[in-house]
Amino acid sequence: MSTRTLAVVSAGLGTPSTSRLLADRLTSATVAALRDRGDDATVEVVELREHARDLADNLVTGFANAALRSSVDTVVGADALIAVTPVFSASYSGLFKTFFDVLDKDSLTGTPVLLGATAGTARHSLVIDHALRPLFAYLRAVPVPTGVFAATEDWAGGDGIDRALAGRIDRAAGELAGLVAGRPAAVRPVDPFEDVPSFEDLLRGA
Amino acid sequence: MQFGIFTVSDITTDPTTGRTPSEAERIQAILTIAKKAEEVGLDVFALGEHHNPPFFSSSPTTTLGFIAAQTQTLQLSTATTLITTNDPVKIAEDYAMLQHLAGGRVDLMMGRGNTGPVYPWFGQDIRNGIPLAVENYALLRRLWTEDVVDWSGQFRTPLQGFTSTPRPLDGVPPFVWHGSIRSPQIAEQAAYYGDGFFHNHIFWPAEHTARMVEFYRRRFEHHGHGAADQAIVGLGGQVFMRKNSQDAVNEFRPYFDNAPVYGHGPSLEEFTRETPLTVGSPQQVIERTLGFRDYVGDYQRQLFLIDHAGLPLTTVLEQLDILGEEVVPVLRKEFAALKPAHVPDAPTHAARVAARTASAAPQEVDAR
Numbered sequence: 001m002s003t004r005t006l007a008v009v010s011a012g013l014g015t016p017s018t019s020r021l022l023a024d025r026l027t028s029a030t031v032a033a034l035r036d037r038g039d040d041a042t043v044e045v046v047e048l049r050e051h052a053r054d055l056a057d058n059l060v061t062g063f064a065n066a067a068l069r070s071s072v073d074t075v076v077g078a079d080a081l082i083a084v085t086p087v088f089s090a091s092y093s094g095l096f097k098t099f100f101d102v103l104d105k106d107s108l109t110g111t112p113v114l115l116g117a118t119a120g121t122a123r124h125s126l127v128i129d130h131a132l133r134p135l136f137a138y139l140r141a142v143p144v145p146t147g148v149f150a151a152t153e154d155w156a157g158g159d160g161i162d163r164a165l166a167g168r169i170d171r172a173a174g175e176l177a178g179l180v181a182g183r184p185a186a187v188r189p190v191d192p193f194e195d196v197p198s199f200e201d202l203l204r205g206a
Numbered sequence: 207m208q209f210g211i212f213t214v215s216d217i218t219t220d221p222t223t224g225r226t227p228s229e230a231e232r233i234q235a236i237l238t239i240a241k242k243a244e245e246v247g248l249d250v251f252a253l254g255e256h257h258n259p260p261f262f263s264s265s266p267t268t269t270l271g272f273i274a275a276q277t278q279t280l281q282l283s284t285a286t287t288l289i290t291t292n293d294p295v296k297i298a299e300d301y302a303m304l305q306h307l308a309g310g311r312v313d314l315m316m317g318r319g320n321t322g323p324v325y326p327w328f329g330q331d332i333r334n335g336i337p338l339a340v341e342n343y344a345l346l347r348r349l350w351t352e353d354v355v356d357w358s359g360q361f362r363t364p365l366q367g368f369t370s371t372p373r374p375l376d377g378v379p380p381f382v383w384h385g386s387i388r389s390p391q392i393a394e395q396a397a398y399y400g401d402g403f404f405h406n407h408i409f410w411p412a413e414h415t416a417r418m419v420e421f422y423r424r425r426f427e428h429h430g431h432g433a434a435d436q437a438i439v440g441l442g443g444q445v446f447m448r449k450n451s452q453d454a455v456n457e458f459r460p461y462f463d464n465a466p467v468y469g470h471g472p473s474l475e476e477f478t479r480e481t482p483l484t485v486g487s488p489q490q491v492i493e494r495t496l497g498f499r500d501y502v503g504d505y506q507r508q509l510f511l512i513d514h515a516g517l518p519l520t521t522v523l524e525q526l527d528i529l530g531e532e533v534v535p536v537l538r539k540e541f542a543a544l545k546p547a548h549v550p551d552a553p554t555h556a557a558r559v560a561a562r563t564a565s566a567a568p569q570e571v572d573a574r
Contacts, residue, residue: 060471063410065480193421196390199398199429202340205360 003040004180006030007078011048011085011096018118020047022150023084025166026116029173030082037181044078046071048095055098064102076107079186080176081141083132084116087124091131092117100135108141111186112179114172115147122151144175207541208552209534210250211243211526212285212442212509215263218516221464226516229262233269235519240273242523244280246530249552252283252315252509257291257324260466267300274308281554282308285406285442285509286317286385289346290338291328293362297342298349298370305375310555313381315404315440316343318392330361336391337361343382343395350379378562381553383440383507386418393418397425402438402553407482407498408511409467415441415482416501423503436550440507441498444483444514447528451486457521458485465515488532495533496540504545506552508537 008027012019023045031041048055054068064072075081085096115132117124128147136143146168154165213236219226227235240251251273253266263269270282282304287297297314305312318335319325325332341359348355349370358364374380383402386392387410396403403422405415419439426437446461448454455474462474462485477483484494495508510529513522551557 057471057476061409061468061477063414063480065472065476066411192388193390193417196394196421199340199394202336202391202394203344205337205341 001038001040002185003042004034004079005077005186006034006041006043006080006082007075008043008045008082009048009075009084009096009099010045011093011099012118013049013086013093013095017049017086018150018152018155019084019086019116021155022116022118022148023082025169026082026084026114026148026173029169030080030114030176033170033173033177034181037177039177039181044074046074046099048099051099052095055095055102058102059098068102072103076103077186078111079183080112080114080180081108082114082116082176083136084118085132087117087119087127090124091127092135097135100139103139105139108136108139111141112176112183113141113143114176115143116172117147117149118151119149120152122149122153125149125151142179144172144179146172146175148172207505207538207545208249208281208507209529209537210248210252210281210283210507210509211239211512211529212250212252212254212283213239213263213511213513214254214285215256215261216466216514217260217262218466218514219464220516220518221460223518233262235513235522236263236269237273237276238519239513239522239526240280241276242526244277246526248280248526248530248534250281250283250507250509252285254285255288255319256321257327258321267304270312271304271307274304274311277311279311281311281313283313283383284315285404286315286319288319288324289316289342290318290332290335291325291330292342294342294346295349295362295365295368295370298346299372301380302350302370302372302374305380305555306372310375310378310559312555313383313553315383315385317385318389334361336389339392340395343384343399347379347399350374375555376559378555378558380555381558383438388414388418390418390421393422394425397422397431397437398429400426400429400431402440402506404440404442404507404509405502406442408442408444409481411480412482412498412501419502419505432550433548435503435546436548438550438553439502439505440509440552441502441505442509442511443495443498444511445491445495445525445529445533446485446512447488447491447525447533449487451490454485454487461515461517467515469515488528491533492536492540495537499541499544504541504549506550 010020010023034041058064085092115128117127148168217232243251255266322332355368383404384396385404407415423434423437427434446458484491512525
């Protein structure tokens with residue numbers, strides 16, 4: 001048995017936030033699915049709302065301040081990522097995109113990701129496939145086949161959660177756990193100061 | 207240790223008055239600032255090179271040549287010379303010429319330049335930034351150290367039997383620093399040649415500086431130029447001072463809030479916490495600057511950025527007075543007291559000529 005680090009990024013803005021609610025359900029289902037496969041999980045949640053100004057500052061200054069740096073390190077160092085955004089104007093929110101904009105473009109390469117989105121209407125339900133997947137494809141992350149979209153009506157089931165949504169959550173969590181379990185632990189991004197070619201190689205144009 | 211100022215040559219609207227200096231005014235202001243730097247006892251004036259507005263300094267050797275003629279002791283340097291987009295042949299010629307005119311008071315800081323559109327204006331491509339810096343500098347060194355050069359490479363036409371003139375003064379080329387914020391390859395380049403490494407140390411958290419300098423020192427030793435703590439390190443820094451620290455904060459805040467690089471983002475307080483920017487009393491600047499040594503070790507050159515973001519000339523000259531009267535004398539004394547004897551001083555032409563003579567003498571004996 002090994003212990004996996006699961007990073008959770010939620011771009012919800014309200015309190016309580018529907019995106020965070022979905023993120024929490026995806027997280028607990030993933031932790032359970034990992035346990036079924038014999039792995040423990042440590043969960044680290046990053047609420048992007050708390051970094052709204054840090055992210056704007058990062059755009060302006062070109063560097064992450066100490067608070068944002070710590071959340072970035074959490075996400076890029078995790079074994080798996082759950083990323084949930086509300087739908088704004090037919091896509092992920094600007095806050096959500098900004099977080100992934102300030103990451104090093106190679107820092108999520110190969111990371112298994114479960115994608116989630118929330119909206120007021122089911123008419124946005126393709127947003128995961130037409131907006132989020134291309135973003136994570138660019139980052140060369142590995143999104144699981146099932147993305148979980150939840151509209152307001154999905155939360156209106158008898159016991160507070162619709163069974164169809166619960167089924168999608170379990171399926172997605174199982175897919176994520178299946179990708180993570182049995183893999184070697186996440187390797188931290190390569191340290192550029194450990195990987196410099198010799199100057200003789202640089203001179204030869206290597 | 208050398209102390210001085212460096213300027214990026216920006217022409218920026220003064221946010222407190224809405225007034226933008228003309229190019230003519232700003233160019234004259236830089237000359238005044240440079241001469242004042244010598245007058246208040248600073249050692250170094252370093253000028254940027256840019257080829258796009260809002261910067262004026264496209265031709266640093268012209269400006270530095272003028273300043274050389276009007277100063278006696280000031281060391282003239284660049285911040286930075288674009289080793290990527292300038293033809294290394296022209297750098298060799300221009301700076302050897304300047305070195306003669308200035309009586310050896312010249313060194314250079316090589317940089318890649320980070321403005322993508324500038325590269326094609328000079329026939330290059332920013333994606334080749336590092337290979338250009340490597341090849342061009344390798345050629346530049348040969349042009350300065352070999353009288354007749356045969357050369358061919360990837361980025362410019364071959365040279366056959368080429369002699370760059372004038373030859374470096376006393377046969378000793380200008381000392382070279384390499385500047386980079388976060389490219390280990392450039393620190394490696396500086397270490398490989400035993401050249402100086404300069405970190406601009408402004409606008410970014412100090413951890414970037416610490417890592418780059420540590421890496422450069424380690425590689426300097428690896429390449430056999432001496433112990434890690436004998437590597438030649440320079441740092442930038444940005445300060446604004448008034449007798450009362452709150453006065454400094456109040457006066458500088460509008461310039462900070464509207465500054466081209468970091469304005470409209472973090473607060474002045476956040477940025478001074480996250481980066482080496484220091485806004486406060488002369489004593490605060492002294493303490494913060496002495497603290498730089500804690501994360502880069504004993505170093506040879508400290509340059510301050512003081513004329514950025516639309517600050518008016520009179521204010522800049524007042525800052526120079528404070529630096530010269532209250533800050534630098536204390537820093538000189540304190541840093542000197544802390545520096546172990548085996549750590550070299552900042553390189554000067556006279557010292558390099560003397561070192562060359564000293565190292566050449568035993569070889570002549572061997573030859574006989």
